[in-house]
Amino acid sequence: MLTISVPATSANLGPGFDSIGLALDMQLTLTVLGPSDQWQVDHPYGAGVPSDARNLIIKTALGLVPNLTPQHVQVTSEIPLARGLGSSSTAIVAGLVLANELSGAPFTKQELLQKATALEGHPDNVAPAILGGLVVATYADKKVRAVSLPTPTWAASVYVPNEELLTSASRQALPKQLAYGDAIAASSIANTLVAALAMKDWTLAQKLLEQDRFHEQYRSHLVPALEIVRQTAHDLGLVGTYLSGAGPTIVTLGARADVEKLQHQLRLNSALTGQYHLLSIDVAGVKVHKS
Numbered sequence: 001m002l003t004i005s006v007p008a009t010s011a012n013l014g015p016g017f018d019s020i021g022l023a024l025d026m027q028l029t030l031t032v033l034g035p036s037d038q039w040q041v042d043h044p045y046g047a048g049v050p051s052d053a054r055n056l057i058i059k060t061a062l063g064l065v066p067n068l069t070p071q072h073v074q075v076t077s078e079i080p081l082a083r084g085l086g087s088s089s090t091a092i093v094a095g096l097v098l099a100n101e102l103s104g105a106p107f108t109k110q111e112l113l114q115k116a117t118a119l120e121g122h123p124d125n126v127a128p129a130i131l132g133g134l135v136v137a138t139y140a141d142k143k144v145r146a147v148s149l150p151t152p153t154w155a156a157s158v159y160v161p162n163e164e165l166l167t168s169a170s171r172q173a174l175p176k177q178l179a180y181g182d183a184i185a186a187s188s189i190a191n192t193l194v195a196a197l198a199m200k201d202w203t204l205a206q207k208l209l210e211q212d213r214f215h216e217q218y219r220s221h222l223v224p225a226l227e228i229v230r231q232t233a234h235d236l237g238l239v240g241t242y243l244s245g246a247g248p249t250i251v252t253l254g255a256r257a258d259v260e261k262l263q264h265q266l267r268l269n270s271a272l273t274g275q276y277h278l279l280s281i282d283v284a285g286v287k288v289h290k291s
C-alpha cells in the first residue's frame, strides 16, 4: 500500500510575501487503495470538491504523468480549505508525488518543486510542503531557488476564522504597484527577517514578523480578527503575529508556553468563534510510505 502525507504550510511570515513559508504539523494523508475502473477520491470535503479525475490531486497527477492507471484513493485531512494554511499546495504536492510514485519515481525533489511552484504560482507553500521546516524561496524568471533555514524553536498558535477566503480573492485586494521607496523599505524588512532567522535571533525575528509592508495592510479589512489576535498577544507582552498566507488564518509564533497562554486568552474572546490549533513545526515535509 502507498501512503503520502503532506504538511500544512503557513506562508509569508509577515514581510516574506510569496517567498517565506513554514511547514506545520497538520497533515493531508493520501492512501492508494488499489487500481479501479475510474479515478475515485474518497475525501472529507463534501460535494463542493470533486471525487473523480477532476479532483485537484488527480488533475495534478495526470498533468505530470498523463497515462497513469486509475486508482481508488482515500484522502484524510485536518487542513481546512481556503483558510491560508496551504490546502491547495498540499493537494498539488500530493498529486505530483502520487504520479511520481506510480510511475517509478523518475522526478527529483527539485523537479517536483519546480512543477509545484509553476502550478501554485508562488513557492512559499509548496517549498516547505515538500522540504519541511522553514524555507525561503524565489520564483523569478520561472526558476525556483529554495533555501532551507534552521528550524525555529517555536510552536504556532493558529486561529482559523470560520469564513473561507480564496487565495485568488485575497490577492485581488493587493495593489498592482508599490512606490519605489515603499518597496525598498518592505524588502529591507524582509531581508532583515531572513537574516535574523538564519542567525537564530528569534527575538528580532518575532518583532519583524509584524512589520510587513507588502500585503497585510491591503488585506486587513478582509480579516478583522488579525488586529484582535495581535492586540491580545501584545497585551500579554508577546510579539510574532501575522496573517498566514492569504488569510484568514492568523498565526502567532513563539515559545510553546507563550503561545499556549495566548490561546487560552483568545478563547475567552466571544468575538473569536473560529477553530484553534497549537501546532509544532513539521521538519520532514512530504513523506512517502510503502508497505
Ligand SMILES: Nc1ncnc2c1ncn2[C@@H]1O[C@H](COP(=O)(O)OP(=O)(O)O)[C@@H](O)[C@H]1O
Pocket: 028, 049, 050, 055, 056, 057, 075, 077, 080, 081, 082, 083, 084, 085, 086, 087, 088, 089, 091, 165, 166, 167, 168, 245, 246
Ligand atoms: N485536498 C484537496 N482536494 C481537492 N481540492 C483541493 C484540496 N485542497 C484544496 N483544494 C482546492 O483548493 C482551493 C483552496 O485553495 P486556496 O484558495 O489557495 O486556499 P488555501 O489557502 O487553503 O491554499 C479549494 O477551494 C479547493 O478547490
Ligand SMILES: N[C@@H](CCOP(=O)(O)O)C(=O)O
Pocket: 009, 011, 012, 017, 018, 019, 083, 084, 085, 086, 087, 088, 122, 124, 125, 167, 171, 215, 244, 245, 246, 247
Ligand atoms: N504568498 C501567498 C500565499 C498564499 O497562501 P495560502 O495558504 O493562502 O494559499 C499570498 O499571500 O497570496
